[in-house]
Amino acid sequence: MTEEVEKILKGGLEVEIVPVEGELNVGPQHPGSGHMRIFVRLNGDIIEDVDLDVGYVHRSVEKLSENRNYIHLIPLIERPAILDSIHMNMAYIMAVEKILNVDVPPRALYLRSFAAEVNRIASHLYGMGIFGVFMGHSTAFMWGFGDREVWVEILQALTGARVTNSYILPGGVRRDITPVIMEMTEKAIKYTRRKLNDWKGIFVNNPNIKARTQNVGVMTKENAIRWGAVGPNLRASGVAFDVRKAEPYAAYDKLDFEIPVYKEGDAYARTLVRIEEIEQSMKMLEQIMREIPQGNILSDRFFKQIPPIRLKKWWEGQHRIVMPGYYASFRPPKGEAFARVEAGRGELAFYVISDGTAKPYRLRMITPSYRLIKVFRELAKGSRYADLVTIYGSLDYFPPEADR
Amino acid sequence: MKEYPKKENPFKLLGQHLEAIGTGLKYLVKPTRITLMYPEESMVLPTGYRGMIRLYKDVCIGCTLCAMVCPADAMKMVTEEGKKLPMINYGRCVFCGFCVDICPVDALKETGVHDAAFTNRRELIFDPDKFSQDFDQPPTMDKPVRKVRAKIDEKKGIVYEPDD
Amino acid sequence: MSSVPDFIQEIQRKINNIQIKADGTNRYSIELTEPSKIKDLAKLLQNSGFDHVISVSGVDYPEQEKLGVVYHISSYEEGKMNIVLTLKTYVTYKEPVIDSLISIWPSAWTAERETFEDYGIIFKGHDELRLFFLPEDFDGVYPLRKSFKIKTEGIFVDRRG
């Protein structure tokens, strides 16, 4: 550096010169970080290393669950992913049912699948919206949230709440489907099919989006397995794994569907998998509405405990199940259970140990985004800085779900 | 296992650009809006919506099931003239509706009200007397509020129809 | 109880001191009494197609002064997708050290790190045993051990003034 330049620098131009190699602190108050902090070490435009500082929305589900009754946990475990709450609820209840050894009537199983698929569509639309706005595509963001509203409306009619549904109980579900809801769903399917065409026009087939997503965040099949990717991200890398097929729960063994699998493993393939899963979900919803069996929606073991007067008023009147007093503080037998479902973002697992008291001895909740922490870290290494958000969005990583 | 086409010719690419712009123009000319013009329009919620909860004091038998099932410790039992009655803290309530479902005598009922405002936290705690009053409707802005009902539409997503 | 598949019988032959039992269909729990052998067992399992870890959980048993480490292992191989193995082993309060399995299954990285901060189980060979979900200044206590008590409320209150 010549003397002249030094002189100028001394005369009032002193700023800390940021080297080309530097650390960027993305978040927690950054438009593209979500509820976490991402330490990015940059070399020029290339990311050398990423450290995720998670835990900003940690709500300690696992500790709280050791101090709450089983029934109290239903609203708690769905909080981490409020937009995917049916799945959270279902996996937990499946684990509890395994310990309790309860059989669920077929109609309730179909209703669980119904709610889960509606929720999956809503969750995927949300994910694509966030993904879109991370790349600056504001229309995808608004459409994602707007179109999701249609499905949330159905969930609201079915369960009584928009997001935190608390719909599934041990032994069954809380409310029955009505012809009105079926009609709503049919219309929503027609609407979403039309809209998906426009989605393809403006978002999926948009050359701009293609350029941003193709060959970005490429995860080979081996890496996807090694790092522990789940759900649509795993399927976009060529692993045909879906809990709904591998280990059918609810009514999935009777439903006819395909799991979309792509070979490339990049951000675009992940988007395509999500789009196709929405289509498959709608197909499943149609089948559920056609084939749903008549019958009870709560296991007889609990159904018998409901007082007959209430049964008449609620079940025969409004097709709602009211809870028997048993639920308030039930004690399942000793044992442990491991249950998993395919949530919107991937495989969701609960590991529950019961010691015979009214509270779980240990509850382990493994959410899909939790398993994506490692994937995100590894994928971001070596990518361009602008692709950090693309990778983030394409993984559909949801910090509250990861923090639990 | 599927693959998407990798190399595309420039004409197809141009076509896709035009398709994207065309889709945008289509919605510019024929917008489909799903905004609810709140507060001029207010939504009537479907039956069974889990809004704020109302107590029927005379019906309550004080069995404490509601307090036992409450996942958020929002509902507590208070002794009033020798009778146990529930009181609720809306600062904690998560609107799961378990208390309504478990009440053996239907002393609790869900209302469709969910948009209420309070000036401080103490007001969020409803003692049995306040709990068993009809819940006030949200204040209107000196103008009549149109009550609408959301309906799913095949073309527009959600339309709001006036509720009679 | 379904019959135990071949690969599990083979493991039983190769490694001593393990108990394998089936809980329900497609769920096998492997209990390893010698935690030092966990790596050998993991390698065996990996060779028979179990390529990823779903979860690593700690379990606290304060009466016996020991901590359980539970790995849930599954596979993406055709035909084994529905099998979940529960690999259990125990470490003592005095020496809560166990070999890390991230060299065999990198997918255990997140969960091992979390189990470290929640239970204080040290995974030997893990590259980043730092606090994860907890705040940076959280120190000394392991929040998921049973000795860490949290306040619970009763359901009866007196009428306030």
Add this chain to the structure above:
Amino acid sequence: MIVFPGLIFSLITLLTAIWAERKIAAKIQMRFGPYYASKRIGGYFQLIADAIKFGLAEIIVPSNSIREFFILGPILITAFAFLPMAFIPVSQIPSSGSITSPYYRFFFDKFAGISLYQPIITPYSLLFIIAVASVVPILTVMTAWASNNRFSLISAIREGILTVAYDTLIIIALISMGIEYHTLDIASIVKTGVPGIIANPIAAFVFFVALLMGTARFPFDVAEADTELVTGAFTEYSGLLFVLSMAGPYLLTFVYSLVFATVFLGGWLPLMGIPGAILTVIKALIILFFSVFMRSVYGRYRIDQILRGGWKYFFPAALLALIIGMIGGIFL
């Protein structure tokens, strides 16, 4: 005296542009956009309300920034984005019959042989516009440097790299028009009666893309990419300075739109006088609205993709435009 009406006019255009951007995006995105501030006219006053709100907000100057440059930056950006207006002819002053006719002699462009609504009459208006407008990105880089923020710095680097790419395109596209019409005077180009888009469509296309690039419109919004760089060079700004930093690029878009309207779309022809001026502005507004409409269709490209596109496809296209200009010049 001459500048003041232009300033008011630019302010109104600016507000209209931002309002249109928000309204267009809202229409496509299933919502209403600005609404409550003035329901009758589609929430137009919301922008004025926003401007007042920002104007009255506290201006925070970070302690470790270069104070003088930090404050000067947005002011200079806005000024230099506005200045090219002085060289753009909006319409032709008729020699008689119009209320502006008395000024006929003051604004007579000897080179084109007509009198113009153009504050500074010069036969080299195209060159002046390019010269003044190309200062803006340098000022953006200065602003980013002065605010001493890492996100701003990355933005500055991106802006710097980008400038070279799009300025080349703008210059070549305009020069090819200059060669084709044998003049660097916009008025003379308009006077020929052949709109540039017919004479040289490739130059028009290249210029439009470069316009989007140069003024950080989508899909080339990399320097201000909000999900990556917060707001790029203007991350640290607040209050009135933020308004100015936001106004600068919009003004520049409008300036380039006016250039597009006059050079490529025939300007005020076939009208003249004040109706002609309105026609020019309408043409420019259509370009402006179309460029802000892009926001609802596209996301943003990556910097390397823009550079690749700029140098690999648009630069040859610009050279082609130059050749077309040379050939077309024979016939014009």
